[in-house]
Amino acid sequence: MDGNEHERKRVLVTGADGLIGRLVMEALDDEYELIGLARNLSGYATVIADISDLAALLPVMEGVDAVVHLAATSAVESPWARVLPDNLIGTYNVFEAARRAGVERVIFASSNHAIGTYETENAPALYELGDGRAWDHHADIRPDSLYGVSKVFGEALGRFYADHHGLRVFCLRIGGVRDPEDPSHPNQLWADMGDTSPETVAKRKRMRAVWLSERDCVQLITRCLESDERWALVYGISDNPRQFWDLGHARGILEYAPRDGAPEAVE
Amino acid sequence: MDGNEHERKRVLVTGADGLIGRLVMEALDDEYELIGLARNLSGYATVIADISDLAALLPVMEGVDAVVHLAATSAVESPWARVLPDNLIGTYNVFEAARRAGVERVIFASSNHAIGTYETENAPALYELGDGRAWDHHADIRPDSLYGVSKVFGEALGRFYADHHGLRVFCLRIGGVRDPEDPSHPNQLWADMGDTSPETVAKRKRMRAVWLSERDCVQLITRCLESDERWALVYGISDNPRQFWDLGHARGILEYAPRDGAPEAVE
Numbered sequence: 001m002d003g004n005e006h007e008r009k010r011v012l013v014t015g016a017d018g019l020i021g022r023l024v025m026e027a028l029d030d031e032y033e034l035i036g037l038a039r040n041l042s043g044y045a046t047v048i049a050d051i052s053d054l055a056a057l058l059p060v061m062e063g064v065d066a067v068v069h070l071a072a073t074s075a076v077e078s079p080w081a082r083v084l085p086d087n088l089i090g091t092y093n094v095f096e097a098a099r100r101a102g103v104e105r106v107i108f109a110s111s112n113h114a115i116g117t118y119e120t121e122n123a124p125a126l127y128e129l130g131d132g133r134a135w136d137h138h139a140d141i142r143p144d145s146l147y148g149v150s151k152v153f154g155e156a157l158g159r160f161y162a163d164h165h166g167l168r169v170f171c172l173r174i175g176g177v178r179d180p181e182d183p184s185h186p187n188q189l190w191a192d193m194g195d196t197s198p199e200t201v202a203k204r205k206r207m208r209a210v211w212l213s214e215r216d217c218v219q220l221i222t223r224c225l226e227s228d229e230r231w232a233l234v235y236g237i238s239d240n241p242r243q244f245w246d247l248g249h250a251r252g253i254l255e256y257a258p259r260d261g262a263p264e265a266v267e
Numbered sequence: 268m269d270g271n272e273h274e275r276k277r278v279l280v281t282g283a284d285g286l287i288g289r290l291v292m293e294a295l296d297d298e299y300e301l302i303g304l305a306r307n308l309s310g311y312a313t314v315i316a317d318i319s320d321l322a323a324l325l326p327v328m329e330g331v332d333a334v335v336h337l338a339a340t341s342a343v344e345s346p347w348a349r350v351l352p353d354n355l356i357g358t359y360n361v362f363e364a365a366r367r368a369g370v371e372r373v374i375f376a377s378s379n380h381a382i383g384t385y386e387t388e389n390a391p392a393l394y395e396l397g398d399g400r401a402w403d404h405h406a407d408i409r410p411d412s413l414y415g416v417s418k419v420f421g422e423a424l425g426r427f428y429a430d431h432h433g434l435r436v437f438c439l440r441i442g443g444v445r446d447p448e449d450p451s452h453p454n455q456l457w458a459d460m461g462d463t464s465p466e467t468v469a470k471r472k473r474m475r476a477v478w479l480s481e482r483d484c485v486q487l488i489t490r491c492l493e494s495d496e497r498w499a500l501v502y503g504i505s506d507n508p509r510q511f512w513d514l515g516h517a518r519g520i521l522e523y524a525p526r527d528g529a530p531e532a533v534e
């Protein structure tokens with residue numbers, strides 16, 4: 001600990017043992033004083049707590065400047081029995097505990113699945129280069145799953161806490177973050193080019209459209225940690241040629257400047 | 268029971284003992300075969316069940332054609348401890364039980380509080396005659412309360428069940444329905460004209476802006492019961508001179524034709 005330790009913002013990261021959580025814990029460790037929260041012991045968790053337990057969250061929030069709320073059941077097909085405690089009750093507890101502790105800002109990992117039906121209705125044509133369609137943050141909500149409904153709930157809750165309790169709230173409709181070793185990572189897609197079934201080809205194209213690179217993800221979260229805005233709802237993807245969610249608002253309100261874009265090749 | 272009994276739609280009304288529930292149970296009894304559901308025994312309840320109990324709801328849905336889902340904690344300032352079971356879990360249970368039983372349609376009593384912050388930010392100027400501002404169903408969600416957040420959740424859930432499970436879903440952002448004997452009923456407002464405090468005057472003006480008359484409420488619900496649309500999200504108010512929510516979509520998609528408007532007088 002050096003003399004500037006007290007000047008670094010203290011940031012609580014929920015879901016610190018998840019894919020994005022691990023990324024944040026590694027990349028932001030120098031700039032911020034990070035507290036990693038997870039349900040189970042892991043290399044990145046410094047606090048063990050279940051976000052569905054408000055009483056357990058309250059002491060963790062003391063002295064925290066910002067929360068990066070990533071903890072959730074993240075599978076699109078998650079059943080109600082998981083969505084209810086992990087995403088609905090858990091997200092309420094995070095916002096409410098933050099409010100009670102006087103935390104200034106919450107960054108909420110929402111999801112494109114809050115409006116996923118625009119995609120399910122228009123795929124796979126939507127994935128084509130030059131399709132040109134893009135939905136922005138004013139699109140009517142159209143969740144494609146209970147998981148998506150839970151993200152709409154979290155966004156609505158965030159807007160309420162921003163408007164009526166003075167928190168700064170940033171909701172990121174994240175596309176797809178992948179481990180570099182994951183076969184579905186855009187840089188890995190060429191490995192299985194032998195499989196040209198329509199379904200696999202569509203999946204590859206989709207991943208190129210919705211990809212959020214590791215460093216763009218870190219940049220976007222950092223922008224939220226430093227922003228003077230009270231509220232923002234933006235899409236979290238890299239500057240992908242096949243993108244069908246609008247990045248204009250993220251560029252404008254958060255000065256997000258993605259450095260990556262999913263690689264392209266002729267199929 | 269006459270020979271046409273089997274041709275009448277069977278309609279389950281949740282919250283049958285509430286203000287709107289009683290109204291519906293009285294007004295639609297001839298046209299529909301009504302089943303009134305309430306948590307406690309009352310004159311209008313024919314089935315006693317708590318909507319936070321999915322298992323209790325399932326048998327009630329058998330053979331039902333439509334659900335008018337009114338049961339909820341309805342106070343704007345309701346705490347999380349009531350919003351969670353009554354509005355979040357309860358509304359999920361109603362949609363899910365309807366889906367499992369093959370119910371064709373659900374009419375969901377949403378609320379203007381799903382976007383109530385537009386009002387809190389602009390009141391009381393917004394209540395003035397000729398102010399002219401009006402928000403439509405595409406307005407970004409801005410709940411003014413946990414209650415409002417729960418209504419956003421119900422709308423998102425409804426959209427999901429309409430888009431992905433084939434239900435017909437109608438969400439009504441209801442303004443204010445009042446018992447004719449209630450002192451805050453627009454027809455009663457003249458009784459307390461002696462009180463001219465700014466707060467009371469603003470309350471009276473607000474009620475004139477957001478009022479939904481008993482017969483307009485019944486008409487709107489009937490339009491939803493008979494509509495061929497798959498999905499609609501509309502505001503539920505009478506044709507009030509001070510209205511600040513747009514009725515165009517309700518008129519267009521549901522052929523809603525309000526017969527009332529809050530009475531005006533010089534204050």
